Amino acid sequence: MQTVPNSMPANIQIEDDRTGLETETLKRAFLDNLFYIQGKFPALATPNDYYMALAYTVRDRLLRRWLSSAELYTNSGSRTVCYLSAEFLMGPHLGNNLINLGIYNQVNQAIEELGLNLDELLQQEEEPGLGNGGLGRLAACYLDSLASLEIPAIGYGIRYEFGIFDQEIHNGWQVEITDKWLRYGNPWEIARPDWAVDVKFGGHTESFEDELEGRFRVRWVPYKVVRGIPYDTPILGYKVNTANTLRLWSAEAAESFDFAAFNSGDYLGAVQQKSDSENISKVLYPNDELYRGKQLRLEQQMFFVSCSLQDMIRIMAGQKLPLEDFHKKFAIQLNDTHPAIAVVELMRLLMDEHSMDWDKSWAIVHNTFGYTNHTLLPEALERWPIRLFGELLPRHLEIVYEINRRFLDDVRIKFPDDGDRLSRLSLIDESGEKYVRMANLACVGSAAINGVAALHSELLKQTVLKDFYEMYPEKFSNKTNGVTPRRFMVLSNPRLETLITSKIGDSWIKHLDELHKLEPFVNDPAFCAEFRQIKHAIKQDLANYIKVKTNIDVNPNSIFDIQAKRIHEYKRQHLNALHIVTLYNRIKANPNLDITPRTFLFGGKAAPGYYMAKLIIKLINSIGDVVNRDPDIAGRLKVVFLTDYNVKFAQRVYPAADLSEQISTAGKEASGTGNMKFAMNGSLTIGTLDGANIEIREEVGAENFFLFGLSAEEVVAKKAAGYNPMDYYASNPELKLVIDRISSGFFSSGDGNLFKPIVDDLLYRDEYMLMADYQAYIDCQDQVDHAYRDQDHWTRMSILNVARMGKFSSDRAIREYCEDIWKVQPVPIELDEYRQTQTTLNL
Numbered sequence: 001m002q003t004v005p006n007s008m009p010a011n012i013q014i015e016d017d018r019t020g021l022e023t024e025t026l027k028r029a030f031l032d033n034l035f036y037i038q039g040k041f042p043a044l045a046t047p048n049d050y051y052m053a054l055a056y057t058v059r060d061r062l063l064r065r066w067l068s069s070a071e072l073y074t075n076s077g078s079r080t081v082c083y084l085s086a087e088f089l090m091g092p093h094l095g096n097n098l099i100n101l102g103i104y105n106q107v108n109q110a111i112e113e114l115g116l117n118l119d120e121l122l123q124q125e126e127e128p129g130l131g132n133g134g135l136g137r138l139a140a141c142y143l144d145s146l147a148s149l150e151i152p153a154i155g156y157g158i159r160y161e162f163g164i165f166d167q168e169i170h171n172g173w174q175v176e177i178t179d180k181w182l183r184y185g186n187p188w189e190i191a192r193p194d195w196a197v198d199v200k201f202g203g204h205t206e207s208f209e210d211e212l213e214g215r216f217r218v219r220w221v222p223y224k225v226v227r228g229i230p231y232d233t234p235i236l237g238y239k240v241n242t243a244n245t246l247r248l249w250s251a252e253a254a255e256s257f258d259f260a261a262f263n264s265g266d267y268l269g270a271v272q273q274k275s276d277s278e279n280i281s282k283v284l285y286p287n288d289e290l291y292r293g294k295q296l297r298l299e300q301q302m303f304f305v306s307c308s309l310q311d312m313i314r315i316m317a318g319q320k321l322p323l324e325d326f327h328k329k330f331a332i333q334l335n336d337t338h339p340a341i342a343v344v345e346l347m348r349l350l351m352d353e354h355s356m357d358w359d360k361s362w363a364i365v366h367n368t369f370g371y372t373n374h375t376l377l378p379e380a381l382e383r384w385p386i387r388l389f390g391e392l393l394p395r396h397l398e399i400v401y402e403i404n405r406r407f408l409d410d411v412r413i414k415f416p417d418d419g420d421r422l423s424r425l426s427l428i429d430e431s432g433e434k435y436v437r438m439a440n441l442a443c444v445g446s447a448a449i450n451g452v453a454a455l456h457s458e459l460l461k462q463t464v465l466k467d468f469y470e471m472y473p474e475k476f477s478n479k480t481n482g483v484t485p486r487r488f489m490v491l492s493n494p495r496l497e498t499l500i501t502s503k504i505g506d507s508w509i510k511h512l513d514e515l516h517k518l519e520p521f522v523n524d525p526a527f528c529a530e531f532r533q534i535k536h537a538i539k540q541d542l543a544n545y546i547k548v549k550t551n552i553d554v555n556p557n558s559i560f561d562i563q564a565k566r567i568h569e570y571k572r573q574h575l576n577a578l579h580i581v582t583l584y585n586r587i588k589a590n591p592n593l594d595i596t597p598r599t600f601l602f603g604g605k606a607a608p609g610y611y612m613a614k615l616i617i618k619l620i621n622s623i624g625d626v627v628n629r630d631p632d633i634a635g636r637l638k639v640v641f642l643t644d645y646n647v648k649f650a651q652r653v654y655p656a657a658d659l660s661e662q663i664s665t666a667g668k669e670a671s672g673t674g675n676m677k678f679a680m681n682g683s684l685t686i687g688t689l690d691g692a693n694i695e696i697r698e699e700v701g702a703e704n705f706f707l708f709g710l711s712a713e714e715v716v717a718k719k720a721a722g723y724n725p726m727d728y729y730a731s732n733p734e735l736k737l738v739i740d741r742i743s744s745g746f747f748s749s750g751d752g753n754l755f756k757p758i759v760d761d762l763l764y765r766d767e768y769m770l771m772a773d774y775q776a777y778i779d780c781q782d783q784v785d786h787a788y789r790d791q792d793h794w795t796r797m798s799i800l801n802v803a804r805m806g807k808f809s810s811d812r813a814i815r816e817y818c819e820d821i822w823k824v825q826p827v828p829i830e831l832d833e834y835r836q837t838q839t840t841l842n843l
């Protein structure tokens, strides 16, 4: 509530309908939006109309923060972080904004008094699934932390018309459905067509002499020009006034280009050009098992990178800042190599469009960028065929060659007479067909290079980026990933949040290390009992949901054993499946076996072109069909494949887990972030020494973590010594029985061929060493079975996991990036309470 200034009598207190937080005001604003924005009387309104009315009501309440933040960043000399990412997997905005604005309870009450249910309205939101998995979700968590830490930041990406596909399961197989997330409109974004920019593609270059300075210059005559329209979404910090911007670019035809064709009578040609242009931001590429160089993908990367860099230059011009200070104004982070073309595009913009010379431009460029690597799989490294690259980006290829020439000169000075090293470091792969190597470009063009977990950063230095480490050791560091506790604890697990806050206050939400204060409560029986009841209630909720969705009954007293992540051979969902078949076989052989009841839950999408991953989904569903129907098994094992795993669903799943499966082959998972979300909600982890699992185990204590399997070093050593998976099959009768059951057609209505690709791979290749890790995994699962029988002890381990997960807040990760890489400081936002009530324009 605010006092209205001067022009009104001072004693009147009113609340603005667009900002007020009293229940009556919220109700009035909601009904107003329903009427004036959705154009509906309540009697005709659909649940989606109610959701939209509430979304606009909330958006109104954050606009003042948003515009004030933007204004202050423009007027202050602060350095701004620009997070360039081809993916932002934001998840639903409404609930998160209620939490971060601190108005969840008020809004809940207002909605209730209107006879509606807030949870139901929250479920209405179509989530913006503009990412594949970990990398895109990490970008979203980092935006939350940047805003919460009051750091000026802009997230730059692509406004895909279709995000990650929706998954359906037909007869056990994955079927992909187009994700039409914009179908009912998006209340969170504001288009800013006045800041549109043009991006050139194709054509050729011409050199000329600069008339004024007599310098050699290059002009790029493109074949086509595409216009990028920015759409802005506010990103609120948690209980601060900061609201940063996520700016996503949508592609349109550049009008001036259609005209030429139009005037010459080629109307259909002009329309074709228009639709070709719009294709660029049409669909998110699903990540594949293999890197494939698709032209449209390179166009997407160039498109959003060029739009974003031009936007930064526009911002500088608006502030009358000299371009020489670009690196002082902006720190740009490359989220993997997907935006790495930015190194070249910034050179081009500075030299060709702003007449700067090479040395000055290069000094700016390599003081601007940081590069985060997210993979150790060599087959996943991006590289573009020279021919494709040169046809689409002729000027960029010239600049790449020049960067490379100068870089290799530096290499020769540091490592004379080392031709092999030169060819490994070169930005151009010349071993066969020629390629531009994007990771090499990112390393040369960046001041800082980091991996995403301690092990991953070490392995980077020893393997894929070894030569770059030897060339530039000072550029390398580790930044272990983190996740936002606002979305993944407060919003998704309100019962746990309330319990924790009742004991230690609520400052842990901003300072997650304070969860340590929970440790003494492991000796408080009342606390433990309450903690256990909460977990049980959440499991019951998920069980109800599963019943509605799949008609499968699951027992909330069973162990909820969950593996939720993209389906990939290296993540080894099929190792989990081998365990299920092992237990099944044991019970069939011994119907009175004493075994702790378990529910195996899987969630995750397979890349549409990744055959083995799709077959693994079919295998899990096929095993489930048999296990769930077998009366001998009743009450002991259940297998459920949770269809269409996404952020919204993940928020239900993490809090309900007892056991979190993090079972990748050691050395393959860069970090993992689901592992963190599970553990901070009290699941125990069964996992390998891979990615961030190692650090999670260090934090929570080895005695509160189920470790198994080969280490990364052992994996390498075993391969070097000549790995033969068949040896394990031949010498382990239980494993042999499992494999034989699968290949016999037992789970595939007698079809012995269906799972042959999986079986043959395991027996004759087994790149991810399931056979080598099988027995250790089974033994470890037996320990889990026993541990779960002592519920008091299990609960204590679970509480200690929550209490010791503070390190894995994305706030910690972002603080490290700010200090070590970006060199940026917080800029707190002061709100001028009265600005938005002005009735005259002070221009």
Ligand code: 26Q
Pocket (backbone or CB within 6 Å): 132, 133, 134, 135, 136, 138, 285, 286, 287, 288, 291, 292, 297, 374, 375, 382, 452, 481, 669, 670, 671, 672, 673, 691
């Ligand atoms: C590349 C080229 C063409 C089309 C698609 C892609 C593509 C898209 C997305 C390649 C990779 C991705 C996503 C990778 C990813 O999510 N990596 C994960 O990043 C997480 C955050 O750092 C880590 O925790 C995971 O370990 C890592 O697998």
